[in-house]
Amino acid sequence: MEFWQTAIGFFWREESLLVVVMGMALTFILYHFHKEERHSIINTLSFFLACLFGQFVSSLLHAMQFTSAANILREIFVIGGGIALIRLWGLLTFRLILPLARVTPPRIAEDFFVIVAYVAWGMVRLRYAGLDLGSIVATSAMITAVVAFAMQDTLGNILGGLALQLDNSVGIGDWIKADDVVGRVVDIRWRSTLVETRNWETVVIPNSHLMKNKFLVLGRRTDQPVQWRRWVWFNVSLNTTPTKVVSAVEDAILQAEINNVAKSPAPSCVLMEIDKGCARYALRYWLTNLAIDDPTDAAVRWHVYTALERVGIKLAVEEQNVHFIKENEKYEEAVQQRELVRRLKTLKRVELFAQMSDDELHSMAGRLKYAPFAKGNLITKQGTVSQHWLFIIINGEAEIYLEGQSGEKRILNVLGKGDFFGEMSLMTGAPRAASVIAKTDVECYRLDKEAFEAVMLARPSIADEIAHVLVTRRAQLDSAMQNLDEASKHMEIHKQHYEVLATVKRFFGL
Numbered sequence: 001m002e003f004w005q006t007a008i009g010f011f012w013r014e015e016s017l018l019v020v021v022m023g024m025a026l027t028f029i030l031y032h033f034h035k036e037e038r039h040s041i042i043n044t045l046s047f048f049l050a051c052l053f054g055q056f057v058s059s060l061l062h063a064m065q066f067t068s069a070a071n072i073l074r075e076i077f078v079i080g081g082g083i084a085l086i087r088l089w090g091l092l093t094f095r096l097i098l099p100l101a102r103v104t105p106p107r108i109a110e111d112f113f114v115i116v117a118y119v120a121w122g123m124v125r126l127r128y129a130g131l132d133l134g135s136i137v138a139t140s141a142m143i144t145a146v147v148a149f150a151m152q153d154t155l156g157n158i159l160g161g162l163a164l165q166l167d168n169s170v171g172i173g174d175w176i177k178a179d180d181v182v183g184r185v186v187d188i189r190w191r192s193t194l195v196e197t198r199n200w201e202t203v204v205i206p207n208s209h210l211m212k213n214k215f216l217v218l219g220r221r222t223d224q225p226v227q228w229r230r231w232v233w234f235n236v237s238l239n240t241t242p243t244k245v246v247s248a249v250e251d252a253i254l255q256a257e258i259n260n261v262a263k264s265p266a267p268s269c270v271l272m273e274i275d276k277g278c279a280r281y282a283l284r285y286w287l288t289n290l291a292i293d294d295p296t297d298a299a300v301r302w303h304v305y306t307a308l309e310r311v312g313i314k315l316a317v318e319e320q321n322v323h324f325i326k327e328n329e330k331y332e333e334a335v336q337q338r339e340l341v342r343r344l345k346t347l348k349r350v351e352l353f354a355q356m357s358d359d360e361l362h363s364m365a366g367r368l369k370y371a372p373f374a375k376g377n378l379i380t381k382q383g384t385v386s387q388h389w390l391f392i393i394i395n396g397e398a399e400i401y402l403e404g405q406s407g408e409k410r411i412l413n414v415l416g417k418g419d420f421f422g423e424m425s426l427m428t429g430a431p432r433a434a435s436v437i438a439k440t441d442v443e444c445y446r447l448d449k450e451a452f453e454a455v456m457l458a459r460p461s462i463a464d465e466i467a468h469v470l471v472t473r474r475a476q477l478d479s480a481m482q483n484l485d486e487a488s489k490h491m492e493i494h495k496q497h498y499e500v501l502a503t504v505k506r507f508f509g510l
Contacts, residue, residue, distance in 0.1 A: 003063045004063070007059040007060050007063040011055055011056050023085055023088065026088035030091050030096070034091065034095050037091060037095065044087050045084075047083075048085070051077040051081035052077075055077045057073065075128075086117045087114065171185065174218075175228070178205055178210065181203050183196050184290075186202070190207075191206065191207065198293070225288070227262050228293075230285055231283070232283040232284075233282050234281055235280050236313060236314075237316040238279055242281075245269070245313060246269045248307050248311045249304055250268065252303055252306070255377070255378035256303055261296065262287070306373055307377075309372050310373075340366070343365035346392055346394065347364060349418050350420050355462065356462065360459070364451055368451070369446040369447075371445065372441070372444070374438065374441055375438050377438045378437050379444075380434075380435060382432050382435040388425050388426050388429055389447065389449075390426040391436075391447075392418075392444060392445045392447070393415055394417065395442065396440045396441050397415065397438075397440045398421070398442055400414070400421065401435055402434050412434060423470060426452065427470060
């Protein structure tokens with residue numbers, strides 16, 4: 001009986017109940033509210049309980065008169081139990097309390113303060129065990145100096161990682177460029193920073209390298225969203241004025257819907273230099289998703305190409321002395337003939353020109369303009385009055401929609417190969433009734449008023465036939481939008497026929 005009383009008296013002290021309750025309470029709170037670290041919390045609790053058991057074993061040794069061994073063993077397990085409690089308090093402070101106060105300290109700061117607490121606790125317990133703290137500090141200072149000299153590179157990396165996070169130079173999720181490495185920071189450790197590149201490579205950069213050398217944090221600007229300016233270069237012949245090039249490119253890009261291209265700041269096209277027989281331009285835009293740089297550049301280049309192609313501007317290359325063989329004139333004539341046949345077939349599929357003769361269609365075929373559009377390009381805009389063009393789709397799909405006053409869009413139809421639009425603007429000069437956007441890459445033929453005017457002047461009677469087609473198409477659109485019945489639709493067609501015919505004749509001066 002005396003044995004157990006001695007053992008329990010050595011094991012259970014005045015502070016023991018408080019320590020045990022503290023450990024269990026911290027574990028319960030963290031396990032309940034910090035689910036991500038449950039495995040680590042359970043391991044820490046297991047270590048704490050193991051230290052308590054070790055203290056109990058030391059009490060048995062004390063009861064068996066092994067006093068020195070019992071005291072040493074008890075101090076070891078008391079230090080271990082304190083380390084477990086410090087770990088739990090660190091998790092509670094840095095993972096729960098500070099985030100609730102909207103403070104998110106770096107992980108290295110947490111590790112640093114917890115380690116300092118470990119060292120302080122160990123030295124306090126050694127002092128209570130009767131060791132001279134002054135001699136311990138002096139000895140530790142000498143050992144620290146030797147270790148610091150031998151491990152100066154490693155310590156530089158550790159201090160560098162701590163400084164990077166404390167001064168917010170770079171954080172996890174930032175895109176950086178260090179030397180020839182461009183990637184996203186995924187972790188900042190004691191020794192190194194891990195950067196994942198777009199090539200699925202993880203680059204390990206020593207923290208001391210980032211501290212000693214210049215690096216770029218991409219897309220970051222104070223009080224601004226994360227977006228990075230990109231440059232798309234292209235050359236144009238000196239025969240084309242810069243105003244025309246800049247206007248064509250900027251109008252197309254500003255109106256187009258291109259993924260990952262910011263609307264603000266707006267893209268801009270600038271003339272950068274004139275050299276080697278051509279003008280060198282750059283389209284500058286802001287990338288919103290830094291992981292998708294090359295695909296977005298490619299999409300923007302395609303928009304630039306199609307915009308220039310529509311206004312008849314060809315991309316140029318640097319002037320060089322090149323030997324070439326002129327193509328046979330018969331070959332060129334055959335190519336032109338095939339293209340003419342293709343255009344005639346396209347025109348014959350258009351309901352608007354169904355009553356025209358082959359000669360009249362042939363006359364118009366030679367005046368068609370090839371007009372490609374990249375996906376997302378705005379082909380026509382609702383309310384526009386200056387462009388009297390008819391578009392005939394060769395390939396691709398285009399979407400017709402109405403824009404409300406508050407900016408909402410109502411999709412009316414999706415057009416495909418062989419469909420046409422813009423006939424009312426071409427024939428009457430009326431403003432565009434709806435907007436049309438390229439749903440995919442679209443190839444079109446474009447017919448303007450001047451090309452059609454010659455046919456109208458040569459045979460004015462065709463105006464009546466065209467007016468009937470125009471009114472019928474408009475009535476079909478109105479009935480689709482207003483759910484008109486067949487009788488009402490026929491009455492509306494008859495009513496509008498003469499009005500549209502008069503407008504067509506007036507517009508073409510017939």
